[in-house]
Amino acid sequence: MGDVSEKVRLTLKEVRALAHAVLSQQGLAPDHVAAVAETMVAGERDGCASHGIYRLLVCHHTIKAGRVSVDAVPQVTDVAPAMVRVDGGGGYAQLAFALGRPILSEKARRCGIAALAINHCVHFAALWPEVEALAADGLIAFAFTASHAWVAPAGGNEPLFGTNPIAFAWPRLGSYPFVFDLATSAVARGEIELHRREGRALPEGWAVDVNGHPTTDAAEALAGAMLTFGGHKGSALAMMVELIAGPLIGDLTSAESLAHDGGAKASPFGGELVIAIDPVRFMGSSPQEHLQRAERLFEDVVGQGARLPSQRRYEARERSLKEGVEVPAALLADIRALLD
């Protein structure tokens, strides 16, 4: 056995090629492969290891469990002047988003604001690549998705909400967009699993045990319920995400997604709501002035020593584009084993 901390340097081109090879080998159709691989390249490139090539193992598990349609053909429906629906037909959400994105952008530009519902998809990735793509189209974007019921409402002790992220993007002048993508749970579920594997105690406020008592034991937390961030306020936001990414778009709640999973431990299944606003419309005759005023806000955050949400990610991106990325040798071996 080699050193567990051993790392291997890959170019982003090599990361992409690896993702393509593994996903194709699993039987995923070429258009899905291209869309899914790109989100993994983005995760690895931006230093989000848990959303990088590690996800090839997650996809392998979900595909093997028969929980994703590998050749689903997403169906687009023009719902209303400012609304479009893409039914993913049980496939990964990436291709559905890729098909919906230009229609959403066009509708937002025509109507000022527009919404995209992505339905019946498997979700394994973060939302920031999607809102960032819309910011690249010059739009302000919001995205919401439910997941599996792991999180209790404030004052409760039974898992009901997913990690229910809220993502937001704002196009900036001469800079990467302002982007955040925050779970409404206190932490990502993967963080708790990591603590369990490493035998570390959880910080207070992350979870309760099966009896609803606060716990710092990771195994008890996984058997019990995670908590939302920010107490009853985070809980209210988690409920909002549950409603607007579930019933509003006619798709599953986190509890229904977990029931649908039936113990397969596959990625969450359900919907996603994306909202895009064309800033030029409300900004009227002087969009440059107002975008410049937004820049002053960003400067006022950074100027007092605080960080902007995606700053670390963009720093990693700058490095990765020049130097490639480093991935654990053991992870790479596990992934390459899938190709045998």
Add this chain to the structure above:
Amino acid sequence: MGDVSEKVRLTLKEVRALAHAVLSQQGLAPDHVAAVAETMVAGERDGCASHGIYRLLVCHHTIKAGRVSVDAVPQVTDVAPAMVRVDGGGGYAQLAFALGRPILSEKARRCGIAALAINHCVHFAALWPEVEALAADGLIAFAFTASHAWVAPAGGNEPLFGTNPIAFAWPRLGSYPFVFDLATSAVARGEIELHRREGRALPEGWAVDVNGHPTTDAAEALAGAMLTFGGHKGSALAMMVELIAGPLIGDLTSAESLAHDGGAKASPFGGELVIAIDPVRFMGSSPQEHLQRAERLFEDVVGQGARLPSQRRYEARERSLKEGVEVPAALLADIRALLD
């Protein structure tokens, strides 16, 4: 002097009449009086004392300081198929919202989703009466507004954000809507002022002093900066509100609102963004089924002993509609003194 805890019972009709009398006496135009009074009646009715008739004193101060246009005539502009702007012309936001509401509703129904920008208004009230009104129209609604720069970003120590609330409403079947209205600051500024008046220490995590050090001293907190709820996640959401209720709609940031105030200690001045979605559009052919699935979510929250965000407010409403409200005698005397 009477007992400071002495209370006087008023019917809601009496509350309304008092608000009308005081606001009219201050010179506010009749259509503004009607709109502003109604939000105070709603606050008092729902047990939100700080947004009830107490606000007559706040309005009196702002009007006397010349910081509100008492006879502003809001101007409506049809910006785009799914966007409407109401320029309040320096008046209170209530009348601007009242004028924009039917247009926003009609656009949301036609386009599926729509946005209303309220500009150049004085804001003294909570946002929940507005999203609740849109829920009464059968719509899902979001509202956002900046305020005065009192809150530091996570990791910083200088006031930059307002208390920047996020409000949300979801129409329910046979019940008051699901509504929340949460400040992205750790608490309302009034809470800190209350602690100062009563000489009580603040809980940790509410504020920092002028040097950016955590403080539990209310006076030091008011001189320093409030903090957001939920650490860097709450801070990211506060920034989002600052952007979408400020530059996006061509209106003031919280820092600009405070600068505009110039020490007058008047209510915040600026914009508000309201987004409405017609649930029937995305829910397609079976809205009743999906609204019913949302009801199950609410039941699953309440069934495990947790509370829904507006539950306490609706309980107060039920009582007030039957029994009227109790207001402090001293407050009533202060308000009636304005009529002399």
